[in-house]
Amino acid sequence: MTSLLRIVRFTRALAPLYTAIILCSVLTAGAGLAVPFLIGHATDTVAAAVGGDTATGTAVRTVVLIAGAVLVAELAVTVISNVGGWFGDVMSNRMRTILSVRYYDKLLHLPQRWFDGEITGTIVARLNRSITEITNFTKMMSNSFASMLITTAAVLAISAWYAWPLTVLLLIVFPVYVWLTSLTSVKWQRLEGQKNEQVDIASGRFAEVVGQIRVVKSFVRERGELEDFSRRFRSTDATTRAQSTHWHRMDVIRRAFLNLIFFGIYVIIFVRTVQGAFSLGEMVLLIQLMSMAKAPVESMSWVIDSAQRAIAGSKDYFRVMETPVDPRTAAVMAARPEHARDAGHADGTAGELPAGGTADEARAIAPVAGAPVVAFRDVSFAYEDGEDVLHGIDFQVDRGEKIALVGESGGGKSTIVNLLLGLYEPRTGSIEVVGHPSAELPLDQLRARIGVVFQDASLFSGTIRENIAYGHPEASDEEVVEAARRANADAFIRRFERGYEQVIGERGLKLSGGQRQRIAVARAILKDAPVLVLDEATSALDTKAEIQVQKGLEELMAGRTSLIIAHRLSTIAGVDRIITLRDGNIDEIGSPAQLAASGGIYAQLLELQSSGDSRKLATFDITG
Numbered sequence: 001m002t003s004l005l006r007i008v009r010f011t012r013a014l015a016p017l018y019t020a021i022i023l024c025s026v027l028t029a030g031a032g033l034a035v036p037f038l039i040g041h042a043t044d045t046v047a048a049a050v051g052g053d054t055a056t057g058t059a060v061r062t063v064v065l066i067a068g069a070v071l072v073a074e075l076a077v078t079v080i081s082n083v084g085g086w087f088g089d090v091m092s093n094r095m096r097t098i099l100s101v102r103y104y105d106k107l108l109h110l111p112q113r114w115f116d117g118e119i120t121g122t123i124v125a126r127l128n129r130s131i132t133e134i135t136n137f138t139k140m141m142s143n144s145f146a147s148m149l150i151t152t153a154a155v156l157a158i159s160a161w162y163a164w165p166l167t168v169l170l171l172i173v174f175p176v177y178v179w180l181t182s183l184t185s186v187k188w189q190r191l192e193g194q195k196n197e198q199v200d201i202a203s204g205r206f207a208e209v210v211g212q213i214r215v216v217k218s219f220v221r222e223r224g225e226l227e228d229f230s231r232r233f234r235s236t237d238a239t240t241r242a243q244s245t246h247w248h249r250m251d252v253i254r255r256a257f258l259n260l261i262f263f264g265i266y267v268i269i270f271v272r273t274v275q276g277a278f279s280l281g282e283m284v285l286l287i288q289l290m291s292m293a294k295a296p297v298e299s300m301s302w303v304i305d306s307a308q309r310a311i312a313g314s315k316d317y318f319r320v321m322e323t324p325v326d327p328r329t330a331a332v333m334a335a336r337p338e339h340a341r342d343a344g345h346a347d348g349t350a351g352e353l354p355a356g357g358t359a360d361e362a363r364a365i366a367p368v369a370g371a372p373v374v375a376f377r378d379v380s381f382a383y384e385d386g387e388d389v390l391h392g393i394d395f396q397v398d399r400g401e402k403i404a405l406v407g408e409s410g411g412g413k414s415t416i417v418n419l420l421l422g423l424y425e426p427r428t429g430s431i432e433v434v435g436h437p438s439a440e441l442p443l444d445q446l447r448a449r450i451g452v453v454f455q456d457a458s459l460f461s462g463t464i465r466e467n468i469a470y471g472h473p474e475a476s477d478e479e480v481v482e483a484a485r486r487a488n489a490d491a492f493i494r495r496f497e498r499g500y501e502q503v504i505g506e507r508g509l510k511l512s513g514g515q516r517q518r519i520a521v522a523r524a525i526l527k528d529a530p531v532l533v534l535d536e537a538t539s540a541l542d543t544k545a546e547i548q549v550q551k552g553l554e555e556l557m558a559g560r561t562s563l564i565i566a567h568r569l570s571t572i573a574g575v576d577r578i579i580t581l582r583d584g585n586i587d588e589i590g591s592p593a594q595l596a597a598s599g600g601i602y603a604q605l606l607e608l609q610s611s612g613d614s615r616k617l618a619t620f621d622i623t624g
């Protein structure tokens with residue numbers, strides 16, 4: 001229940017809609033409650049006429065008037081409940097918007113580590129379910145159940161006025177019914193959780209398979225993937241059977257209990273009417289009131305059921321919302337007023353969209369004079385608990401210097417880039433950027449200073465232009481074309497039918513590997529950051545294209561601090577210094593000429609690459 005209240009607090013921008021819905025519910029209940037009174041009154045009038053106490057003419061006029069009043073009351077119920085329903089629809093949709101936007105906002109600020117442990121499709125499936133269940137419940141609540149609850153409360157009060165034993169019986173029904181239902185729900189929810197887990201895993205895999213359908217096809221794994229998918233869904237059959245058996249068994253018990261109580265209620269009403277305590281009209285009134293009270297009891301199991309789902313959904317929701325973000329991200333978010341609360345705990349004000357436009361200049365990093373642009377100070381790091389991937393990494397890159405990282409695959413080169421970008425924290429040691437400990441810099445400021453081409457080109461669906469201008473959506477066409485030209489991409493882009501407006505498919509699927517890389521290079525060029533990081537930025541290009549891209553990059557690197565990772569050593573021959581890595585340790589640091597003569601990893605690789613001797617390559621032992 002508290003989690004539902006949190007949802008209400010979380011969406012307090014909707015307060016006017018909540019108020020309108022409650023008002024409509026009260027009016028609907030009030031108009032609805034007038035009907036049994038009117039019908040009771042009509043019954044008495046009819047009885048009096050039949051008994052000869054009233055003249056038929058007068059009685060006819062009265063009952064027609066009463067029928068008219070019933071019509072008015074029922075029309076009022078029809079109209080007001082629909083108005084309330086409209087508010088309910090609008091409210092639940094806005095609630096979905098608020099919850100989804102905040103969830104996305106939160107996800108975008110979660111640390112990289114969190115994503116390493118998750119499967120995309122699973123995150124999406126979970127988000128959809130929890131938000132759907134929350135909004136479904138609030139919609140149902142506002143469309144029908146709120147007025148039912150108000151009616152029930154009124155019925156209790158009215159029946160207490162006429163005959164308190166009826167109230168007592170009704171008062172017994174509710175708690176027992178709720179208790180029996182929640183007993184059912186505990187087990188039901190547990191089983192539902194098991195089903196959801198399977199469905200989430202299957203959905204996660206589903207999304208992954210769709211995203212990499214080429215691999216699935218080439219390894220002829222369609223049947224295997226399908227079987228795995230259907231096995232997970234089939235496993236929910238057995239759970240559903242157990243779940244449903246339990247639910248229906250409990251429903252028999254609670255409904256039988258309800259029938260029994262109503263047996264008592266009818267006995268009281270009938271016997272006391274016969275004894276003369278109630279008039280016929282009062283009897284009819286009470287019978288109608290009792291059946292009005294019965295409706296919410298009967299739908300109670302349904303309501304509690306969806307309330308439980310909504311509670312489970314909101315727990316899932318808040319579990320993600322409470323995941324701690326990187327404190328430096330929190331600082332960035334705190335700079336935007338709406339997020340001041342989000343950063344610490346999941347309670348926020350109700351703005352749907354976070355404001356953009358931070359006070360960038362005010363927080364811009366002021367370089368410390370004479371400090372190296374990047375410095376790793378005895379950094380050790382592990383992705384997970386266990387063995388370190390980097391051991392005591394210590395180097396610095398001065399302003400305008402070009403540094404290359406060389407080493408065997410898996411040696412930790414990309415990891416150094418990840419640490420520099422603040423995607424992960426070093427386990428020990430520290431990283432300094434322009435003289436400031438990077439751990440103290442706001443992440444957006446830190447990342448704004450670094451232009452990076454990742455090892456996998458990582459493009460988005462959309463047009464080429466959108467991809468190149470990803471970091472600078474406001475860039476002019478000329479700037480985009482200039483960046484593409486430097487990345488040696490302009491020529492091939494122009495060959496597309498739609499040029500820069502060509503749509504390139506999910507993750508750039510419709511481009512060749514080398515084309516993707518050149519778009520990624522253009523994207524980094526356009527960012528125009530003072531530090532440039534190239535992680536195998538030209539590895540997919542042929543020698544000719546590589547030389548052309550290299551020319552563009554060289555122009556770009558002039559006066560810029562650069563960190564270059566390349567397996568093809570020809571591309572790093574012109575750097576100032578090379579750092580070689582071996583098993584996560586720095587092996588050597590020196591100029592290309594020095595290292596070529598030292599006999600270390602670089603010299604060995606250089607010899608292999610220039611001789612191109614495949615037999616030598618096959619027996620080469622880099623650790624030797």
Ligand SMILES: Nc1ncnc2c1ncn2[C@@H]1O[C@H](COP(=O)(O)OP(=O)(O)OP(=O)(O)O)[C@@H](O)[C@H]1O
Pocket residue numbers: 116383384389407408409410411412413414415416455
């Ligand atoms: N997200 C991650 N979670 C856990 N381990 C990881 C993760 N990313 C990389 N690793 C591990 O860290 C080690 C270093 O990886 P890294 O990507 O830094 O190597 P690299 O030097 O860039 O290799 P390559 O030349 O093949 O790109 C590898 O053993 C890898 O398995």
Ligand SMILES: [Mg+2]
Pocket residue numbers: 413414415455535
């Ligand atoms: Mg790498």
